[in-house]
Amino acid sequence: MDKIIDITELALRDAHQSLIATRLGIEDMTGICEELDNAGYWSIECWGGATFDSCIRYLNEDPWERLRTFKKLMPKTKLQMLLRGQNLLGYRHYQDEVVERFVDKSAENGMDVYRIFDALNDLRNLETSIKAVKKAGKHAQGTISYTVSPIHTTALFVDQAKRLQDMGVDSICIKDMAALIKPQPAYDLVKGIKEACPGLRVQLHAHSTTGVTLVSLMKAIEAGVDCVDTAVSSMSLGPGHNPTESLIEMLEGTGYTTKVDLDRVLKAKLYFSKTLGRYKQFLSAVTGVETEIFKSQIPGGMLSNLESQLNQQGAGDRLTEVLEEVPRVRKDTGYVPLVTPSSQIVGTQAVLNVLMGKYKVLTGEFADIMLGYYGASPGDKNMEIVAKAQDHAKKEPITCRPADLLDPEWAKLRAEAEALEGNDGSDEDVLTYAMFPQVAAKFFATRAEGPMNLGKDPEEGAVDAATAAEHQGKITGPITYAVTLEGQKHKVVVAPYKK
Amino acid sequence: MDKIIDITELALRDAHQSLIATRLGIEDMTGICEELDNAGYWSIECWGGATFDSCIRYLNEDPWERLRTFKKLMPKTKLQMLLRGQNLLGYRHYQDEVVERFVDKSAENGMDVYRIFDALNDLRNLETSIKAVKKAGKHAQGTISYTVSPIHTTALFVDQAKRLQDMGVDSICIKDMAALIKPQPAYDLVKGIKEACPGLRVQLHAHSTTGVTLVSLMKAIEAGVDCVDTAVSSMSLGPGHNPTESLIEMLEGTGYTTKVDLDRVLKAKLYFSKTLGRYKQFLSAVTGVETEIFKSQIPGGMLSNLESQLNQQGAGDRLTEVLEEVPRVRKDTGYVPLVTPSSQIVGTQAVLNVLMGKYKVLTGEFADIMLGYYGASPGDKNMEIVAKAQDHAKKEPITCRPADLLDPEWAKLRAEAEALEGNDGSDEDVLTYAMFPQVAAKFFATRAEGPMNLGKDPEEGAVDAATAAEHQGKITGPITYAVTLEGQKHKVVVAPYKK
Known part of the structure; x- marks a missing residue:
């Protein structure tokens, strides 16, 4: 009997x-949910x-309504979400009651x-979110943010x-957001966790950017991993993930198999292949493949951020210096993994160090990382x-859990949310406001207009010939045209050319 | 000490x-040859x-001159070619003397x-080409055209x-032109050959179309493969091959390593990334990834051929029937691998069977395959x-080596080649003519004009202002333009802008 490898679909x-x-x-x-729900x-x-x-x-779309829609259309399969611990879905630490209420409400709306x-x-x-998830009777998956540094040994991660x-x-998830996990480390880490934590389910999430991680999934499977993350092929590769179909096919004859129905996945491939054309x-x-990440440790998204920051300062030619500064800044922080928000914080500080002199200017966020306000460094x-940082921020370093410093805030958040136009008075709306206060205010006001789809039909740009015929006049000044290029409509202004 | 895995670069x-x-x-x-030559x-x-x-x-480019250029620019690294056995570089069987002369001349011009x-x-x-290569003192690599069928067992390939x-x-090459080789079969086949053929070098060539073959390369390495084929990442994936950089990086810590200099490969990546933009x-x-090949056994190139044949007959809706007919026709041939030219021959016969009735009409090539004129079926x-087929072609089936039926043809080929305008009288020109008689005739006549580069600079599409000024007519309705943007031609419709 082949061992079953479970799959989490990321599409x-x-x-x-x-x-x-x-x-x-x-x-x-929505059109593909039934196939996905039945795929296994x-x-x-x-x-x-x-x-x-x-x-x-x-998208002017209520995320809670989206969740309820998924639950209705996919009743057979567990729905899964990514939660930033005490940050929930936002960028700051929330007081424990907010965390608990968020978990309760999402569970109630369908999260598993x-x-x-x-x-x-x-x-x-x-801690707080794990406890809340367990209390709600749902599946709590503890995550290791995978990174590579002199201190991030297999032993350290196994201990975590x-x-x-x-x-x-x-269960445990090894979360490799930058596609850094190579086959042998993947094998060693999974093996290490399976040996140290008998009975604990282990899952591997890896992006595909460096091109090596499908091999890492194979080695993780050989080491005993229970579940791997993949995405339907037409929604895979590049900065995304490994293709679901390839994972299923590659296991033939290896003694491992999956329960996922390839025919249904291929239907989803076709569906998303058409969908993607609209975006x-x-x-x-x-x-393609970017193995440079192994050397620089700088994920693709962070690199484009750094480039744009430098260009804004007219210092686009200093990128190499910044790329060399990033690992030094990261070392000073005690080797924080580079993932949202630490990647942005470390990157911006590296830019400042190069442009203004080493640590002459500190951002507030960087000072907070150094002083423990995001938590303990690895x-x-x-x-x-x-x-x-202490001198700059006029704050003392802390060693406690950052959220322990927060006062209860639920009542205040509810009051602020209720004051907003379009707020429906639900706990869900309070939570939406708590996550993204400014954006939520705008969203509540326009919510009634319903979801806005940003996809564009390839043929949408075709212009009505009759209408065009009405305008057979002389061109007497600048004219605005709708120009459709490869199915994408552009507003183009044409005027006499002045040299 | 890590075991060294050799790499053949396919860029x-x-x-x-x-x-x-x-x-x-x-x-x-030419601009990247020095880096490639020094990459190891x-x-x-x-x-x-x-x-x-x-x-x-x-390209109006002399292929023999191309070979000499490569030899001059890459003196340190072995140059490699793909040879269709008795077909050399063409589509028919050549008499042995032509094969021997081709091998001699290519060796003389730099092939290793x-x-x-x-x-x-x-x-x-x-047989004849292997003997000729050995006689020329060069490396003869015997190839297994990898395919999947009920009779193509590991044992059959090991025996080959x-x-x-x-x-x-x-050495032996396992040539997987359709990306069909999965990890476990790759492991079993390499292991089988290494055990059955002590001392024999084994190399694995695999395309990446199905997304699984980098894993197959890893398993082949674990099974003892000596050399694998990859391509610089900016010239990889899709219907191509696995990225060289990913292969190198994925081996870290596995007990295997390569001698290839990653920094030089990354220079080549940048070079070809720019080059590719011109094509x-x-x-x-x-x-993306096409795992459907595993089921249909029909490689991507063959699929688009079938579609275009059907569309020409106004029968585009019968593709599914043809896809189901292909494996049946292939079975009737004795499970020939689907590779040039057998893929085209089997595909065309499947189209005829669907459109005209089962084997009501036979192509001459299909009859030849059935009668042994391409060789023995597996x-x-x-x-x-x-x-x-016998009835259709009015020929007897044969069991001998097809080339044994051929009369000496070198003198005739030389005479015909020499009669062509622009022929330089060399054996190389006779061979060029022998491979592609009609195309060669045209090429000899224009050769003096020198190579024609089909790449387009991204800015090449910018329209010349003076020429544009000549066409200052009135715009009277929606107009379709061909606009070249970033070197790619687009159909652009311009019409009045409607809000």
């Missing part, structure tokens, strides 16, 4: 977040910080599996897994820079 | 054949049937490694390797169809 969350800037609207997903996945990831943000920021991570791997930032098991998680304007520029911090 | 031959229809001109390769590859594949054909058909294959795996079709070893080859108009439509043929 509805991380895949479109990585490939088309999280812009996929609900009506471009262990879970379907469909919710997270960026999808929540994108729903209210770009919570993948809970912290950018610094400070497990105190996971053990501590997560002690905290009561139902060309959001397609990631990265399509390694030893540079105490000289900690002193500078 | 200069199969990569651009697979990705940009073999259109890469010599001046878009075991060999660099740079010549073959399609590149030879494309040189004289599209000959990868010799036959579409039917009839080893008699490899043994027979190739008996024929004196220096957008030839880019393959397939960019399995038992359907004797009923053999009888029909």
Whole structure:
């Protein structure tokens, strides 16, 4: 009997977040939900910080309604979300009551599996949400934010897994957001966790950017991993993930197999292949393989941020210096993993160091990282820079769990949310407001207009010939045209050329 | 000590054949040859049937001069070519003297490694070229055209390797042109050959179309493979091959390593990334992963051929029937591998069977396959169809080596070549003529004009202002323009803008 390897399908969350800037609207997903629900996945990831943000920021779509829709259309398969621990779906620490209420409400609306991570791997930032998920009777998945540094040994990560098991998680996820996990380390880490944590389920999430991680999934499977993350092929590769179909096919004859129905996955491939054509304007520029990440440790998204910051300062020629500065800054922080928000914070500080002189200017966020306000760093911090941060921020370093410093805030959040136009008075609306206060205010006001789909039909640009015929006059000044180029409509102003 | 895994770089031959229809001109390769030569590859594949054909058909470039240029610019690394056995670089069987002269001349011009294959795996079709390569003191690589069928067992392929070893080859290549080789079969086959043929070097060539073959390369390495084929990442994936950088990186910590200098490969990545932008108009439509090949056994190139044949007959809706007919026709031939030219022959017959009735009409080529004129089939043929072929072609079936039926032809080829305008009287020109008689005639006549580069600079599309001024007519309705943007031609419709 072959061993069954479970699969979590990423098409509805991380895949479109990585490939088309999280812009996929609900009506471009509903048509395939039944096939996905019947395909035999262990879970379907469909919710997270960026999808929540994108729903209210770009799509005028209620993320809670999206969740309920998924639950209705996919009743057989566990729905899964990514949760930033004490940050929930936002960028700051929330007081425990907010965390508990968020977990309760999302569970009530249909969430089953919570993948809970912290950018610094400070497990105190996971405690409250893990407890809340267990209390709600749902699946709590404790996460290791995978990174590579002199202190991030297999032993360190295995110890983290053990501590997560002690905290009561139902499974462990190794989360490799930058496609850094190579086959042998993947094997060693999975083997190490399976040996140290008997009975604990282990799952591997890896992006495909460096081109090696399908091999890492194979080695993880050989080492005993229980579940792997993939995305339907037409929503895979580049900065995304490995293709579901390839994972299923590659196991033939290996003694491992999956329960996933390939025919249904191929239907989803076709569906998303057509869908993706409607979102060309959001397609990631990265399509091939980027092994440079292994050396620079700088993920693709962070690199484009650094470039744009430098260009804004007219210092585009200093990118190489910044790329060399990033690992030094990261070392000073005690080797924080580079993931949202730590990647932005470390990157911006590296830019400042190059442009203004080493630590002459500190951002508030960087000072907070040095002073412990995001949690404990994985390694030893540079105490000289900690002193500078203290001096700059006029704050004392802390060693406690950051959320312990917060006063109860639920009543205040509810009052502020209720004061907004269009707020419906629900706890869900309070939580939406708590996550993204400004964006939520705008969203509540326009919510009644309903979801806005940003996809564009390829033929949408075809102009009506009759209308055009009405305008057969002389061109007497600048004229605005709708120019359709490869199915994308552009507003183009044409006027006499002045040299 | 880590075991060294050798690499053959495909960028200069199969990569651009697979990705940009073999259109890469010599001046878009010369600039990176020094880096490639110093990178530490075991060999660099740079010549073959399609590149030879494309040189004289599209690029007005002498393929022999291309070979000499490569030899001059890459003196340290073995140059490698793909040879269609008794078919050399063409589509028919050549008499032995032509084969011997071709091998001599290519060796004299700089070729070092000959990868010799036959579409039917009839080893008699490899005999003469293997002997000629050995006589020229060069490396003869005997090839297994990998395919999947009820009769193509690991044992059958291992036996083929043994027979190739008996024929004196220096190494074996498992050639997986359709990306069909899965990890476990790759492991079993390499292991089987290494055990059955002690001391024999084994190399694995696999395309990446199905997305699983980097994993297959890893398993082949674990099974003892000596050398693998990859292509610089910016010339990889889709219908091409696995990225060189990913192969190098994935081996870290596994006990295997390569001698290839990653920094030089990354320079080549940047070089070809820019180059490829100039050939957008030839880019393959397939960019993602196509696991459907496992089921249909029909490689991407063959599928688009079938579609276009059906559309020409106004029968585009009968593709599914044809796809189901292909495996049946293939079975009747004794399970020939589907590779040039057998894929075209089997595909066309399947189309005829669907449109005209089962074997009501036979192509001459299909009759020849059934009657043994391409060589012996791997399995038992359907004797009923053999009888029909005999009846149709008015020829007897043969069991001998097809080339044994040929009369000496060198003198005749030389005389015909010399009669052509622009022929320089060299043996090389006779061979060029022998491969592609009609195209060669045209090429000889225009050769003096020198190579024609089909790449387009991104800014080349900018319209000349003076020319535009000549056309200052009135715009009277929606107009369709051909606009070249970033080197790619677009259909643009311009019409009045409607809000």
